[in-house]
Amino acid sequence: MTPAPALEFSHVGFSYGTAPTLEDVSLRVGAGEFWALIGPNGGGKSTLLKLALGLLVSDSGEIRIFGKPPAEARARVGYVPQFATFPRDFPLAVEQVVLQGRLDSRNWWHPMRKGDHAAIRTALDRVGVADLVARPIGSLSGGQLQRVMIARALVADPTLLLLDEPTAHVDTDAETSFFDLLAGLRNSMAIVMVSHDVGLVSRHVDHIACLKRTLVWHGAAPLTEGILAQLYGASARLVDHRLTETS
Numbered sequence: 170m171t172p173a174p175a176l177e178f179s180h181v182g183f184s185y186g187t188a189p190t191l192e193d194v195s196l197r198v199g200a201g202e203f204w205a206l207i208g209p210n211g212g213g214k215s216t217l218l219k220l221a222l223g224l225l226v227s228d229s230g231e232i233r234i235f236g237k238p239p240a241e242a243r244a245r246v247g248y249v250p251q252f253a254t255f256p257r258d259f260p261l262a263v264e265q266v267v268l269q270g271r272l273d274s275r276n277w278w279h280p281m282r283k284g285d286h287a288a289i290r291t292a293l294d295r296v297g298v299a300d301l302v303a304r305p306i307g308s309l310s311g312g313q314l315q316r317v318m319i320a321r322a323l324v325a326d327p328t329l330l331l332l333d334e335p336t337a338h339v340d341t342d343a344e345t346s347f348f349d350l351l352a353g354l355r356n357s358m359a360i361v362m363v364s365h366d367v368g369l370v371s372r373h374v375d376h377i378a379c380l381k382r383t384l385v386w387h388g389a390a391p392l393t394e395g396i397l398a399q400l401y402g403a404s405a406r407l408v409d410h411r412l413t414e415t416s
């Protein structure tokens with residue numbers, strides 16, 4: 170029997186109010202595939218991830234994660250949110266932040282249980298920052314924090330990893346090692362990553378989906394400038410590895 174896709178949207182529609190945010194979105198992400206989800210601000214990328222996580226419920230169409238509705242598949246999905254930041258004096262250590270990925274119904278301040286320490290250590294090891302385990306979360310650099318947030322998503326052993334703009338606040342070197350990290354993970358899970366850096370993701374992912382309320386295009390990377398113009402308007406072009414607007 171063919172295995173169920175990691176993520177499948179079939180003719181999905183969603184609206185926060187009266188105007189549609191997503192319309193007739195159909196997408197199929199196979200197990201072990203690495204996808205980037207790109208599109209203009211407000212195009213619906215974060216909304217699509219929230220639907221996949223079961224945090225929002227679609228108005229029409231069907232969403233399946235490994236063949237199940239999102240609410241039933243939650244344990245198989247790891248999520249790295251957009252813009253994770255902590256004040257310098259935030260009173261949690263890295264270990265406690267990663268623990269949140271295992272809590273589900275347990276609250277933030279629940280004491281560690283058997284197996285938690287080992288699982289946290291393994292997740293931090295996978296992303297190369299095991300030495301940070303006892304550090305206050307607010308003392309980390311942007312790149313270190315990004316890895317810790319991925320460890321938090323990995324600690325429950327997901328088979329689908331969703332990331333919302335994970336490279337927004339890191340420098341070019343950190344971006345490169347970040348993609349090396351994801352390349353190492355993709356043997357064991359499907360990855361869908363929201364990004365605004367079209368050139369960068371084009372070089373690293375194997376599929377791209379372009380979202381602007383509906384799916385304007387999806388297919389194998391890299392993207393052509395014609396598709397970019399359709400997505401962002403005629404003024405969009407690729408320069409170096411960044412998408413820029415020309416005036």
Ligand SMILES: Nc1ncnc2c1ncn2[C@@H]1O[C@H](COP(=O)(O)OP(=O)(O)OP(=O)(O)O)[C@@H](O)[C@H]1O
Nearest residue numbers: 185186190208209210211212213214215216217365
């Ligand atoms: N909770 C909400 N209530 C009402 N409208 C919302 C809500 N969240 C998002 N929207 C609207 O839905 C649309 C899609 O937003 P979404 O955050 O999914 O876009 P995005 O593609 O992730 O944008 P960006 O690239 O700017 O992060 C936008 O018009 C946004 O203002």
